[in-house]
Amino acid sequence: MLEFIFQGACNDIKKTSHKWQTPSNIALVKYWGKTHPQLPKNASISFTLNNCNTRTRIDFNKKQNNNSIEFEIFFEGKIKEEFKPKIADFFDRIKKYCPYIYDYRMVIYSENSFPHSSGIASSASGMSAIAMCIMNLEKDLNPNMKDSYLKQKASFLARLGSGSASRSIEGPLVVWGKHLDIAGSSDNYAIKFPYKTHPVFDNYQDCILIVDKGEKDVSSTLGHNLMHNHPFAEQRFKQANDNLKKISDILQNGNLKEFISLVESEALSLHAMMLTSNPYFVLMKPKTLEIINKIWNYRRENDSNICFTLDAGANVHLLYPLSEKKEVDFFIKSELLKFCQKNHYICDYTGSGSKKINS
Known part of the structure; x- marks a missing residue:
């Protein structure tokens, strides 16, 4: 996806912080089965939820050594070393599209509106929240970025962390996966359901x-x-x-x-x-x-x-x-x-x- 590769910064940002709230979602038509890299074997559609969400803040501080990706993760006030491997894998997958993450030490603060152990999958809300914070940094670096591009690339990035996370950027109905009957649909990112829904x-x-x-x-x-x-x-x-x-x-x-x-x-x-x-x-x-x-x-x-x-x-x-x-x-x-x-x-x-x- 060449259109999502970062083209270079207009601004030099030394320090910034961004906080986003992104929801969980529940699929109505399920996807079950995928190919590398996180591409669905069939299209799916979900309801975006409202109350079940993750709030994530990332503090970005520019560092001199840009040879590695550095971050810490705090979940509900406590450092969570056990969360780091999955997030590290996510950063490794997106570095091609967001090379600027090498330039910053990131401290991630995250919390759920629902109990983490409640049995509701939080990977969709968690990964999409990180993606939105990353893309907000990218907009700081390139202020002319359109909001539509920000959300589309955020969905693309979130998918690389968790497939269903691609569906948590927009709402209330979101389609992920290329489908001939859904205009604009893609395997690479999710889109809002493009047709007018019945009021019910x-x-x-x-x-x-x-x-x-x-x-x-x-x-x-x-x-x-x-x-x-x-x-x-x-x-x-x-x-x-x-x-x-x-x-x-x-x-x-x-x-x-x-x-x-x-x-x-x-x-x-x-x-x-x-x-x-x-x-x-x-x-x-x-x-x-x-x-x-x-x-x-x-x-x-x-x-x-x-x-x-x-x-x-x-x-x-x-x-x-x-x-x-x-x-x-x-x-x-x-x-x-x-x-x-x-x-x-x-x-x-x-x-x-x-x-x-x-x-």
Whole structure:
């Protein structure tokens, strides 16, 4: 991607600091399987969340020795040496596009709005926040940079840290992966869903039911790698791309019954790939299935439009239109809370993406 290679500085910046808030996201059509360097085997689309976000500040101080990349990472006030290897890998991947990071000693301060151990993947929000801070430094060096370029390159960089992080720069609906039916889509960065959505999807609600806060038995990275020799991989990639075309139409026409069917099928298809890989693994828990059955019963008995989706884990995202919030809140507290670890759940809704914080 030659257009993202840094062309040289206009300004000489000795010292600066930037702070960004970027959200997590939940995929409606999932990507599962990728090739080097962090390119998806199928296109995906996600809701950007609002309340579940990471706030990151990076202090940049110019140094004389530019032979290496130097940084420290503090998470919620404490130095986190265990976070450094992944961030170091990220910096190594982006140095071709952002060579100026050699010129600065970086101190990263990060915190989540949600508990780090809550089972919500924070790599998307965390890596996208770092990418936005890096790109804000680049804008200091080249003030004529357009905001559209800043966000596009930030998505490109974030992808190199975590594939889903590419979808956390914009909102409320974001597509990542080249798709013939989505104008402007790319494998290299994510874009805002380019078509007008039906009003029913405005402020769509996502209640995250925390079934298990523990670390997953199988990491997402390993899960993606198991798709390389998966017997059903090609069928899955085709299914996902077909579903993206379908959900594009649904998001525009507002057919919630079709939305429910497709989103739930996508969630179960993702976990079916885990069940049929070699080695196979199960990330759902018994209480995950209990919640799913409760959702199905409630929807049938109340002619509701609630549905579920799953990430690569045991926790359940309960999706529903804002018009049903009062009734669904009662349903959660009366029927679903007992399946949540320590009664833990997080109420969220669709958001607009990354935000600059003036500290």
